[in-house]
Amino acid sequence: MTNRSHVSSPSADDAATGSTPEAAFARGLGEYVTASPSPFHAVATAAAALDAAGFTRLSETEAWPEGPGGRYYAVRDGALIAWVLPPGAVAGAGYRVLGAHTDSPGFKLKPRPTTVSHRWYQAGVEVYGGALLNSWLDRDLRFAGRLVVRGENGPREVLSATGPVARIPQLAIHLDRSANEALTLDKQRHTQPVWGVGDAQDADFLAVLARAAHAPSSAGEQAFEAVAPEDILGYDITVADTQSPELIGAQSNLLASGRLDNLTSVYAGLRAMTDHVAELEAAPHVSILAAFDHEEVGSETRSGAGGPFLEDVLERIAAARGQSREEHLREIAASVCLSSDAGHLVHPNYEGHHDPVNTPEPGRGPLLKINAKQRYTTDAVGAALWAGICEDAGIGYQEFVANNDIPCGSTIGPITATRLGMRTLDVGVGLLSMHSARELVHTGDLLALNAAVASFWKG
Numbered sequence: 540m541t542n543r544s545h546v547s548s549p550s551a552d553d554a555a556t557g558s559t560p561e562a563a564f565a566r567g568l569g570e571y572v573t574a575s576p577s578p579f580h581a582v583a584t585a586a587a588a589l590d591a592a593g594f595t596r597l598s599e600t601e602a603w604p605e606g607p608g609g610r611y612y613a614v615r616d617g618a619l620i621a622w623v624l625p626p627g628a629v630a631g632a633g634y635r636v637l638g639a640h641t642d643s644p645g646f647k648l649k650p651r652p653t654t655v656s657h658r659w660y661q662a663g664v665e666v667y668g669g670a671l672l673n674s675w676l677d678r679d680l681r682f683a684g685r686l687v688v689r690g691e692n693g694p695r696e697v698l699s700a701t702g703p704v705a706r707i708p709q710l711a712i713h714l715d716r717s718a719n720e721a722l723t724l725d726k727q728r729h730t731q732p733v734w735g736v737g738d739a740q741d742a743d744f745l746a747v748l749a750r751a752a753h754a755p756s757s758a759g760e761q762a763f764e765a766v767a768p769e770d771i772l773g774y775d776i777t778v779a780d781t782q783s784p785e786l787i788g789a790q791s792n793l794l795a796s797g798r799l800d801n802l803t804s805v806y807a808g809l810r811a812m813t814d815h816v817a818e819l820e821a822a823p824h825v826s827i828l829a830a831f832d833h834e835e836v837g838s839e840t841r842s843g844a845g846g847p848f849l850e851d852v853l854e855r856i857a858a859a860r861g862q863s864r865e866e867h868l869r870e871i872a873a874s875v876c877l878s879s880d881a882g883h884l885v886h887p888n889y890e891g892h893h894d895p896v897n898t899p900e901p902g903r904g905p906l907l908k909i910n911a912k913q914r915y916t917t918d919a920v921g922a923a924l925w926a927g928i929c930e931d932a933g934i935g936y937q938e939f940v941a942n943n944d945i946p947c948g949s950t951i952g953p954i955t956a957t958r959l960g961m962r963t964l965d966v967g968v969g970l971l972s973m974h975s976a977r978e979l980v981h982t983g984d985l986l987a988l989n990a991a992v993a994s995f996w997k998g
Contacts, residue, residue: 546648561982562786565794568985569784569808572798576683576779576908578641578832581802582696585619585809585830586612588704591661592813594621596637597629605859610816613852615773617641617685617832618842621850622825623816624859630866634853636827637949637992638844639880640834640836641806643797644668644974645675646730648682648776653744660735660742662705664778668835671726674975675778679703680732684776686752688766697764701751703781705732716957732778780976792902792982797980801967803985805830811993817995824998825856826996834880834951844951849960875924876963877995878952879988882906884941884969897940899969901981904935905988907948908965916952917920921964934992939969964993
């Protein structure tokens, strides 16, 4: 049964000024989004927070510590897995995994990215995931991600994040009078960003990325590096909006931001783990945050949920604990994964696109996502688990199911359940404008998801 209690009831003055706990948490998420214009930046920013909380980064190519106890994390490209291994972890208590993803729909930079048309410098991009293309028009855009550059001892990786350098300009209404009735964007011809003006021989977009190269420190600072464009051997570069996340609405209880799908879940897990790490060390089970890449394009990569990253980490944790294969499988059987990804709130202008009975609303708590075709993995046992988690956290929640006439999306939940056989349920905060360059969420739902994740891990 759905619990519709609110997280809290702030005073009218606090709500109007945005000084509530919900607003403070939302601002923290906004800062994380700003620092994370690409999956690689999301991982680097999370790693800095974990370092500050006493976690140790482990390399997959080196031996891992053996024995009980420890705070650890590992990075694989644009994905990160962090875990708390309690000194008194009980054999057979299982793993409690929060699964999320670091990528968002948008655009990725193509090879040979520099093009020139009528003195307009343009960057060659291709569509990444199911982006709402029209939402990216006439916005000030930045490029960010990973560069692999030539070094004295072989290729090395650095991050690059430009400021606002580009824009995808719309065609003026005078030149297309039907634009307001039927806007159609050709993915190849109409989505190439403009980033400058000049003669063709002077255009070099790789030089723009080279000037923006930097390396994050453990303190989260970014030191710029001298990178020559000709030394760039490869890159994974995405496009991000530069408009700052903002608290909006008369009560300052709505957060408008890019990349809410799915940095809302990554941040909820990161904060729950770092804020409550001492309590997690007293739990009988192992708590795990798994933030994968490439969910928006199917997850079938080495750093996606369809790859072996989580399975590899679980096997190495079992080995560090001295567990046999039989004991490891018992741990998996006793485990639970919360697949946390953004969902849909009822859109007030398009009510007919939603289920007429299950109608998620802003500020009523995070979603429990259910689908008969198992596009979401929640079953009756999972629903009962979620009800208990939310009751312990003192928050409300609400169910989401799709309208029967509209195909349902999916998440990493079915992939994780299939790969590992772990009980998995799908949850997340509700949004408006999902897959837009700028999405909208209720601040109370953000804090409620964080509380639910903390309750899940603390047990």
